[in-house]
Amino acid sequence: MNTYHVDTRDKTDKRYLARCLSQLKSWGAPTDGWYCTEVIDVREDDPEAPLSECELCGCKDVxxxxxxxxxxxxxxxxxxxxxxxxxxGSILRARKRERMxxxxxxxxxxxxxRRWVRSDRNICYRRYRNQDIYIFEGTRNYTVKVGWYGTSTYKxxxxxxxxxxxYAAFDLADPKGEIL
Ligand SMILES: [Zn+2]
Structure with missing residues:
Protein backbone atom coordinates (compact mmCIF):
# COMPACT_ATOMS: atom_id res chain seq x y z
CA MET A 1 0.00 0.00 0.00
CA ASN A 2 1.20 3.47 -0.75
CA THR A 3 1.58 6.01 1.97
CA TYR A 4 1.26 9.61 1.00
CA HIS A 5 3.27 12.02 3.07
CA VAL A 6 0.74 14.75 2.51
CA ASP A 7 -0.42 16.53 5.61
CA THR A 8 -3.85 14.91 5.78
CA ARG A 9 -5.06 17.34 8.44
CA ASP A 10 -5.35 19.84 5.65
CA LYS A 11 -8.51 19.26 3.64
CA THR A 12 -7.12 20.94 0.53
CA ASP A 13 -4.25 18.44 0.45
CA LYS A 14 -6.74 15.56 0.60
CA ARG A 15 -8.75 17.18 -2.14
CA TYR A 16 -5.61 17.78 -4.19
CA LEU A 17 -4.58 14.16 -3.82
CA ALA A 18 -8.06 12.96 -4.84
CA ARG A 19 -8.05 15.27 -7.85
CA CYS A 20 -4.66 13.98 -9.01
CA LEU A 21 -5.71 10.37 -8.63
CA SER A 22 -8.97 10.91 -10.52
CA GLN A 23 -7.09 12.74 -13.28
CA LEU A 24 -4.83 9.70 -13.70
CA LYS A 25 -7.86 7.42 -13.75
CA SER A 26 -9.55 9.58 -16.40
CA TRP A 27 -6.52 9.00 -18.66
CA GLY A 28 -6.72 5.26 -18.03
CA ALA A 29 -3.31 5.60 -16.38
CA PRO A 30 -2.07 3.67 -13.32
CA THR A 31 -2.38 5.54 -10.02
CA ASP A 32 0.84 4.15 -8.55
CA GLY A 33 4.09 2.50 -9.58
CA TRP A 34 5.44 5.51 -11.47
CA TYR A 35 9.13 6.37 -11.39
CA CYS A 36 11.10 9.45 -12.25
CA THR A 37 13.47 9.21 -15.23
CA GLU A 38 14.65 12.80 -15.39
CA VAL A 39 14.47 16.11 -13.60
CA ILE A 40 14.81 19.36 -15.51
CA ASP A 41 15.37 22.90 -14.26
CA VAL A 42 13.64 24.89 -17.01
CA ARG A 43 15.64 27.96 -15.97
CA GLU A 44 19.08 26.38 -15.80
CA ASP A 45 20.43 28.42 -18.72
CA ASP A 46 18.05 31.34 -18.71
CA PRO A 47 16.69 32.86 -15.49
CA GLU A 48 13.85 34.43 -17.47
CA ALA A 49 12.75 31.28 -19.29
CA PRO A 50 8.99 30.64 -19.05
CA LEU A 51 7.92 28.25 -16.31
CA SER A 52 6.34 24.92 -17.12
CA GLU A 53 2.86 23.56 -16.51
CA CYS A 54 2.22 20.41 -14.47
CA GLU A 55 0.39 17.96 -16.72
CA LEU A 56 -1.40 16.38 -13.78
CA CYS A 57 -2.73 19.25 -11.63
CA GLY A 58 -2.36 22.09 -14.13
CA CYS A 59 -0.18 24.23 -11.84
CA LYS A 60 1.52 26.77 -14.09
CA ASP A 61 4.63 27.73 -12.16
CA VAL A 62 6.74 24.60 -12.31
CA GLY A 89 4.07 7.06 -3.65
CA SER A 90 6.54 9.23 -1.72
CA ILE A 91 6.38 12.99 -1.48
CA LEU A 92 9.56 12.87 0.60
CA ARG A 93 11.53 11.22 -2.20
CA ALA A 94 10.23 13.72 -4.78
CA ARG A 95 11.11 16.61 -2.46
CA LYS A 96 14.61 15.24 -1.90
CA ARG A 97 15.16 14.92 -5.65
CA GLU A 98 13.97 18.46 -6.22
CA ARG A 99 16.23 19.77 -3.44
CA MET A 100 19.23 18.02 -5.03
CA ARG A 114 34.39 31.33 -11.73
CA ARG A 115 37.55 32.28 -13.56
CA TRP A 116 39.43 30.07 -15.96
CA VAL A 117 43.19 29.90 -16.37
CA ARG A 118 44.36 30.31 -19.94
CA SER A 119 47.04 27.63 -20.05
CA ASP A 120 47.71 28.07 -23.73
CA ARG A 121 46.49 30.38 -26.45
CA ASN A 122 43.51 28.17 -27.19
CA ILE A 123 43.14 26.22 -23.95
CA CYS A 124 41.34 27.22 -20.77
CA TYR A 125 41.71 25.23 -17.61
CA ARG A 126 40.27 24.91 -14.13
CA ARG A 127 39.68 22.38 -11.42
CA TYR A 128 36.32 21.42 -9.99
CA ARG A 129 35.54 18.62 -7.54
CA ASN A 130 39.02 17.13 -7.95
CA GLN A 131 38.69 17.04 -11.72
CA ASP A 132 40.79 18.75 -14.37
CA ILE A 133 38.61 20.58 -16.85
CA TYR A 134 39.80 21.86 -20.21
CA ILE A 135 38.10 23.93 -22.86
CA PHE A 136 39.78 23.84 -26.25
CA GLU A 137 38.98 26.62 -28.62
CA GLY A 138 39.06 25.42 -32.23
CA THR A 139 38.78 27.50 -35.35
CA ARG A 140 35.00 27.14 -35.40
CA ASN A 141 33.94 25.08 -32.41
CA TYR A 142 34.87 24.32 -28.85
CA THR A 143 35.70 20.99 -27.26
CA VAL A 144 35.42 20.23 -23.56
CA LYS A 145 37.36 17.64 -21.65
CA VAL A 146 36.77 16.46 -18.08
CA GLY A 147 38.99 13.59 -17.02
CA TRP A 148 38.41 10.80 -19.54
CA TYR A 149 35.27 12.33 -20.94
CA GLY A 150 34.95 14.86 -23.68
CA THR A 151 32.31 16.51 -25.80
CA SER A 152 32.01 19.04 -28.57
CA THR A 153 28.25 19.42 -28.30
CA TYR A 154 25.96 21.05 -25.78
CA LYS A 155 22.30 20.01 -25.69
CA TYR A 167 27.80 24.67 -19.41
CA ALA A 168 28.88 21.50 -21.20
CA ALA A 169 31.91 21.28 -18.89
CA PHE A 170 29.69 21.58 -15.83
CA ASP A 171 27.34 18.85 -17.09
CA LEU A 172 30.29 16.49 -17.48
CA ALA A 173 31.89 17.42 -14.17
CA ASP A 174 28.70 17.44 -12.08
CA PRO A 175 26.34 15.03 -13.90
CA LYS A 176 22.64 15.26 -13.28
CA GLY A 177 22.35 11.48 -13.36
CA GLU A 178 23.58 11.43 -9.76
CA ILE A 179 20.31 12.99 -8.61
CA LEU A 180 17.99 10.14 -9.58
ZN1 LIG B 1 0.99 19.05 -10.27
Whole structure:
Protein backbone atom coordinates (compact mmCIF):
# COMPACT_ATOMS: atom_id res chain seq x y z
CA MET A 1 0.00 0.00 0.00
CA ASN A 2 1.20 3.47 -0.75
CA THR A 3 1.58 6.01 1.97
CA TYR A 4 1.26 9.61 1.00
CA HIS A 5 3.27 12.02 3.07
CA VAL A 6 0.74 14.75 2.51
CA ASP A 7 -0.42 16.53 5.61
CA THR A 8 -3.85 14.91 5.78
CA ARG A 9 -5.06 17.34 8.44
CA ASP A 10 -5.35 19.84 5.65
CA LYS A 11 -8.51 19.26 3.64
CA THR A 12 -7.12 20.94 0.53
CA ASP A 13 -4.25 18.44 0.45
CA LYS A 14 -6.74 15.56 0.60
CA ARG A 15 -8.75 17.18 -2.14
CA TYR A 16 -5.61 17.78 -4.19
CA LEU A 17 -4.58 14.16 -3.82
CA ALA A 18 -8.06 12.96 -4.84
CA ARG A 19 -8.05 15.27 -7.85
CA CYS A 20 -4.66 13.98 -9.01
CA LEU A 21 -5.71 10.37 -8.63
CA SER A 22 -8.97 10.91 -10.52
CA GLN A 23 -7.09 12.74 -13.28
CA LEU A 24 -4.83 9.70 -13.70
CA LYS A 25 -7.86 7.42 -13.75
CA SER A 26 -9.55 9.58 -16.40
CA TRP A 27 -6.52 9.00 -18.66
CA GLY A 28 -6.72 5.26 -18.03
CA ALA A 29 -3.31 5.60 -16.38
CA PRO A 30 -2.07 3.67 -13.32
CA THR A 31 -2.38 5.54 -10.02
CA ASP A 32 0.84 4.15 -8.55
CA GLY A 33 4.09 2.50 -9.58
CA TRP A 34 5.44 5.51 -11.47
CA TYR A 35 9.13 6.37 -11.39
CA CYS A 36 11.10 9.45 -12.25
CA THR A 37 13.47 9.21 -15.23
CA GLU A 38 14.65 12.80 -15.39
CA VAL A 39 14.47 16.11 -13.60
CA ILE A 40 14.81 19.36 -15.51
CA ASP A 41 15.37 22.90 -14.26
CA VAL A 42 13.64 24.89 -17.01
CA ARG A 43 15.64 27.96 -15.97
CA GLU A 44 19.08 26.38 -15.80
CA ASP A 45 20.43 28.42 -18.72
CA ASP A 46 18.05 31.34 -18.71
CA PRO A 47 16.69 32.86 -15.49
CA GLU A 48 13.85 34.43 -17.47
CA ALA A 49 12.75 31.28 -19.29
CA PRO A 50 8.99 30.64 -19.05
CA LEU A 51 7.92 28.25 -16.31
CA SER A 52 6.34 24.92 -17.12
CA GLU A 53 2.86 23.56 -16.51
CA CYS A 54 2.22 20.41 -14.47
CA GLU A 55 0.39 17.96 -16.72
CA LEU A 56 -1.40 16.38 -13.78
CA CYS A 57 -2.73 19.25 -11.63
CA GLY A 58 -2.36 22.09 -14.13
CA CYS A 59 -0.18 24.23 -11.84
CA LYS A 60 1.52 26.77 -14.09
CA ASP A 61 4.63 27.73 -12.16
CA VAL A 62 6.74 24.60 -12.31
CA UNK A 63 10.45 25.40 -12.49
CA UNK A 64 11.68 21.86 -11.74
CA UNK A 65 10.04 19.30 -14.01
CA UNK A 66 9.88 15.68 -12.92
CA UNK A 67 9.51 13.34 -15.91
CA UNK A 68 7.47 10.37 -14.70
CA UNK A 69 7.26 7.08 -16.46
CA UNK A 70 5.31 3.86 -15.98
CA UNK A 71 5.95 0.45 -17.51
CA UNK A 72 2.27 0.15 -18.44
CA UNK A 73 1.64 3.64 -19.70
CA UNK A 74 2.44 4.71 -23.24
CA UNK A 75 4.04 8.07 -22.57
CA UNK A 76 5.96 9.97 -19.90
CA UNK A 77 4.13 12.61 -17.88
CA UNK A 78 5.80 15.89 -16.91
CA UNK A 79 4.77 17.12 -13.48
CA UNK A 80 5.81 19.26 -10.52
CA UNK A 81 7.24 18.00 -7.25
CA UNK A 82 4.10 17.14 -5.26
CA UNK A 83 2.36 15.42 -8.18
CA UNK A 84 5.56 13.41 -8.80
CA UNK A 85 5.46 12.38 -5.14
CA UNK A 86 1.85 11.26 -5.44
CA UNK A 87 2.61 9.23 -8.57
CA UNK A 88 5.62 7.47 -7.07
CA GLY A 89 4.07 7.06 -3.65
CA SER A 90 6.54 9.23 -1.72
CA ILE A 91 6.38 12.99 -1.48
CA LEU A 92 9.56 12.87 0.60
CA ARG A 93 11.53 11.22 -2.20
CA ALA A 94 10.23 13.72 -4.78
CA ARG A 95 11.11 16.61 -2.46
CA LYS A 96 14.61 15.24 -1.90
CA ARG A 97 15.16 14.92 -5.65
CA GLU A 98 13.97 18.46 -6.22
CA ARG A 99 16.23 19.77 -3.44
CA MET A 100 19.23 18.02 -5.03
CA UNK A 101 18.40 19.54 -8.41
CA UNK A 102 18.01 22.98 -6.85
CA UNK A 103 21.41 22.64 -5.18
CA UNK A 104 22.95 21.54 -8.45
CA UNK A 105 21.47 24.58 -10.22
CA UNK A 106 23.09 26.75 -7.56
CA UNK A 107 26.47 25.06 -8.14
CA UNK A 108 26.00 25.53 -11.89
CA UNK A 109 25.33 29.23 -11.42
CA UNK A 110 28.49 29.61 -9.31
CA UNK A 111 30.47 27.51 -11.76
CA UNK A 112 29.87 29.89 -14.66
CA UNK A 113 31.01 32.86 -12.56
CA ARG A 114 34.39 31.33 -11.73
CA ARG A 115 37.55 32.28 -13.56
CA TRP A 116 39.43 30.07 -15.96
CA VAL A 117 43.19 29.90 -16.37
CA ARG A 118 44.36 30.31 -19.94
CA SER A 119 47.04 27.63 -20.05
CA ASP A 120 47.71 28.07 -23.73
CA ARG A 121 46.49 30.38 -26.45
CA ASN A 122 43.51 28.17 -27.19
CA ILE A 123 43.14 26.22 -23.95
CA CYS A 124 41.34 27.22 -20.77
CA TYR A 125 41.71 25.23 -17.61
CA ARG A 126 40.27 24.91 -14.13
CA ARG A 127 39.68 22.38 -11.42
CA TYR A 128 36.32 21.42 -9.99
CA ARG A 129 35.54 18.62 -7.54
CA ASN A 130 39.02 17.13 -7.95
CA GLN A 131 38.69 17.04 -11.72
CA ASP A 132 40.79 18.75 -14.37
CA ILE A 133 38.61 20.58 -16.85
CA TYR A 134 39.80 21.86 -20.21
CA ILE A 135 38.10 23.93 -22.86
CA PHE A 136 39.78 23.84 -26.25
CA GLU A 137 38.98 26.62 -28.62
CA GLY A 138 39.06 25.42 -32.23
CA THR A 139 38.78 27.50 -35.35
CA ARG A 140 35.00 27.14 -35.40
CA ASN A 141 33.94 25.08 -32.41
CA TYR A 142 34.87 24.32 -28.85
CA THR A 143 35.70 20.99 -27.26
CA VAL A 144 35.42 20.23 -23.56
CA LYS A 145 37.36 17.64 -21.65
CA VAL A 146 36.77 16.46 -18.08
CA GLY A 147 38.99 13.59 -17.02
CA TRP A 148 38.41 10.80 -19.54
CA TYR A 149 35.27 12.33 -20.94
CA GLY A 150 34.95 14.86 -23.68
CA THR A 151 32.31 16.51 -25.80
CA SER A 152 32.01 19.04 -28.57
CA THR A 153 28.25 19.42 -28.30
CA TYR A 154 25.96 21.05 -25.78
CA LYS A 155 22.30 20.01 -25.69
CA UNK A 156 22.72 18.29 -29.05
CA UNK A 157 24.35 21.24 -30.82
CA UNK A 158 27.99 21.92 -31.69
CA UNK A 159 29.51 24.27 -29.12
CA UNK A 160 30.17 27.57 -30.86
CA UNK A 161 30.61 29.91 -27.90
CA UNK A 162 32.53 29.93 -24.65
CA UNK A 163 29.47 30.02 -22.37
CA UNK A 164 28.01 26.86 -23.91
CA UNK A 165 31.42 25.24 -23.45
CA UNK A 166 31.31 26.15 -19.75
CA TYR A 167 27.80 24.67 -19.41
CA ALA A 168 28.88 21.50 -21.20
CA ALA A 169 31.91 21.28 -18.89
CA PHE A 170 29.69 21.58 -15.83
CA ASP A 171 27.34 18.85 -17.09
CA LEU A 172 30.29 16.49 -17.48
CA ALA A 173 31.89 17.42 -14.17
CA ASP A 174 28.70 17.44 -12.08
CA PRO A 175 26.34 15.03 -13.90
CA LYS A 176 22.64 15.26 -13.28
CA GLY A 177 22.35 11.48 -13.36
CA GLU A 178 23.58 11.43 -9.76
CA ILE A 179 20.31 12.99 -8.61
CA LEU A 180 17.99 10.14 -9.58
ZN1 LIG B 1 0.99 19.05 -10.27
Missing amino acids: RYEHIMQHDYYFEPVTVGCICAGIME LRNRSRRRKNFIK GRPINNFLSAV
